[in-house]
Amino acid sequence: MKSLCKGRYMFGLFLSAFFLLQSAVVFGASVSEENVSIEMEPAAVKAAAEETAKVAEETTEVVEETTKVAEKTTEVVEEATKVVEKTTEVVEETAKAAEETTEVVEETAKVAEETAEVVKETSKVAEEETKTNEEAIEVEGVAQEVEEISGDDSSTANPFYDKYVAGKLQLGTRSVYRHFVNSDSGHRGGTFGSGTYLGTIYAMEEKQNFAPLHPYIIWYFLDNVGIEVAYDHLEAETVATSIYSKSDKTDGNVVLSGPTLSLLARYQNETKFTPWIGLGMFFYSASFDADPVWAHSKRYTDAYNEMTVEDVQGLFFSLGADWEIDQHWLVNLSCQYMSVDVDAVYNGYLHGLQYTRQPGYFPVDNFSFRIGIGYQF
Numbered sequence: 181m182k183s184l185c186k187g188r189y190m191f192g193l194f195l196s197a198f199f200l201l202q203s204a205v206v207f208g209a210s211v212s213e214e215n216v217s218i219e220m221e222p223a224a225v226k227a228a229a230e231e232t233a234k235v236a237e238e239t240t241e242v243v244e245e246t247t248k249v250a251e252k253t254t255e256v257v258e259e260a261t262k263v264v265e266k267t268t269e270v271v272e273e274t275a276k277a278a279e280e281t282t283e284v285v286e287e288t289a290k291v292a293e294e295t296a297e298v299v300k301e302t303s304k305v306a307e308e309e310t311k312t313n314e315e316a317i318e319v320e321g322v323a324q325e326v327e328e329i330s331g332d333d334s335s336t337a338n339p340f341y342d343k344y345v346a347g348k349l350q351l352g353t354r355s356v357y358r359h360f361v362n363s364d365s366g367h368r369g370g371t372f373g374s375g376t377y378l379g380t381i382y383a384m385e386e387k388q389n390f391a392p393l394h395p396y397i398i399w400y401f402l403d404n405v406g407i408e409v410a411y412d413h414l415e416a417e418t419v420a421t422s423i424y425s426k427s428d429k430t431d432g433n434v435v436l437s438g439p440t441l442s443l444l445a446r447y448q449n450e451t452k453f454t455p456w457i458g459l460g461m462f463f464y465s466a467s468f469d470a471d472p473v474w475a476h477s478k479r480y481t482d483a484y485n486e487m488t489v490e491d492v493q494g495l496f497f498s499l500g501a502d503w504e505i506d507q508h509w510l511v512n513l514s515c516q517y518m519s520v521d522v523d524a525v526y527n528g529y530l531h532g533l534q535y536t537r538q539p540g541y542f543p544v545d546n547f548s549f550r551i552g553i554g555y556q557f
Contacts, residue, residue, distance in 0.1 A: 345557045348406070350398040350502075352512055352554025358386045358414060358546045368421055368428075378487075378540030379431070379526055380420040387415035387433060392552065396512075398444065406444045412462060413437040415469075416544045432470040434489060434522055434542050438463045442498060458498035466491050466522050486527040489542070494520055502554070512552040520544045 363384040367375030376382045393413065400406030416434045421427070442460020466489040477483040500514025521541050528536040 341557075344401075347556065348400040349557045350396075350510075350554045352396055352398075352510075352552045353392045354394040354396065354410075354512065354514075354550045354552030355390050355392040356394055356412075356414075356548050356550050357388060357390065358548045360384055360386055360416065360543075361545045361547065362543055363416075363545075371423075376420075376540075377542055378524055379538060380423060381418045381431060381540075381542075382421065383419035384416040384434070384542055384544055385419055386546070387417050389413075389415070394550070394552070396552070396554075398554075400444075400446070404446050404448060406446070408440075408442045408444055408458060408460070410440045410442075411438070412440050412464075414544070414546070414548075416542065418542070429474070430471050431474040431485075432468055432487060434524075434544065435467045435469055436464040436492065436520070436522070436544070438465050438491075440496070442496070444498075446502075452504045453501050454504070455501045456499075458500075460496050460498065462492075462494055462496055462518060462520075464492050464520070468524070482532070483528070483530045486529070488525050488527070490523045492520060492522050494518060500550075504556075508556050510554050510556055512550070512554050514550045514552075516548045516550065518546060518548075520546070 365375055365377055365382045368382050371380055377384075394411060396408055396410035398406055398408045414436050416436075418431045418434065420429055420431050422429045440460055440462045442458040444456050444458045446454050446456035448454055468487040468489050470485070470487060475485055477485070496516055496518035498514055498516045500512065503511040503513065505511065521543050523541050524539070526536070526538040526540065527534055
């Protein structure tokens with residue numbers, strides 16, 4: 181394009197020169213034909229020369245303007261060339277981008293194919309799982325039918341078990357250590373009527389038995405409120421002063437045993453320890469295990485002693501906590517206080533005849549510290 185513009189510029193210069201030359205020739209011929217070259221006046225020649233000079237100047241100006249136009253045209257052509265080069269670069273970049281886009285599209289198509297294959301495989305696996313689940317449901321249905329036929333009531337699928345047994349019913353047994361309070365009258369060596377409990381008996385001592393022989397059952401009929409039914413047993417040894425040697429001896433043991441019934445309230449929380457409190461009532465059957473030496477006097481062959489005790493009922497207070505070992509097994513820790521006074525009557529016989537009758541009581545108020553093992557359904 182640049183060479184084409186330059187050719188046009190040279191062609192314009194050539195035409196301008198040609199027109200100037202033609203004008204000069206015509207002018208010369210017209211002067212020659214009229215044969216006025218010799219007779220022409222000097223003034224006319226001068227005017228013609230001036231006219232020719234003007235024409236030459238105008239022609240020069242035209243040539244200069246044409247040159248300027250050519251230069252401007254050259255600059256425009258150069259700018260257009262640069263634009264074309266930029267456009268070419270943009271086109272090349274666009275082509276590269278198109279190639280990269282094509283590659284991305286191809287990769288996307290491959291990923292789509294792989295995804296379709298994965299979906300097919302997943303569908304197959306889902307179908308297999310559905311078949312397995314259906315088979316499991318069938319097996320479960322058969323198991324339920326077998327359970328119904330066999331009459332198994334312990335299944336956790338039983339609504340009654342879930343509502344009234346699971347997490348509410350406990351079975352267990354305890355070992356107990358007891359400590360008597362106010363079991364010493366403070367009148368050692370006295371006799372009946374001089375500050376002893378009964379006869380020469382002035383104190384009671386605990387007979388400890390740590391065997392876990394105190395079973396219990398707890399049922400929480402509400403989430404945190406329940407009842408406990410338990411079996412309790414305790415023995416208290418009498419301490420008396422011998423009227424002959426003035427040393428301590430025993431006349432026998434007071435034995436109390438029977439059921440207890442208490443109302444419990446527990447505090448369930450996120451830890452393994454569940455504290456609880458209880459208020460209850462005991463129903464003890466009382467008996468007296470007499471010492472043989474006391475029951476049959478050595479001084480009189482036909483003399484014997486007898487102690488009768490009355491059954492007793494009363495209140496007690498409990499405080500404890502359950503420590504869960506796992507979902508079902510737990511350790512039961514508790515302490516208990518009860519106030520117990522056992523009414524008693526001493527009878528003495530000689531030669532088959534009653535010679536004395538002395539009423540009294542045995543105080544066995546006590547604190548008990550208990551540890552047990554339990555199973556929670």
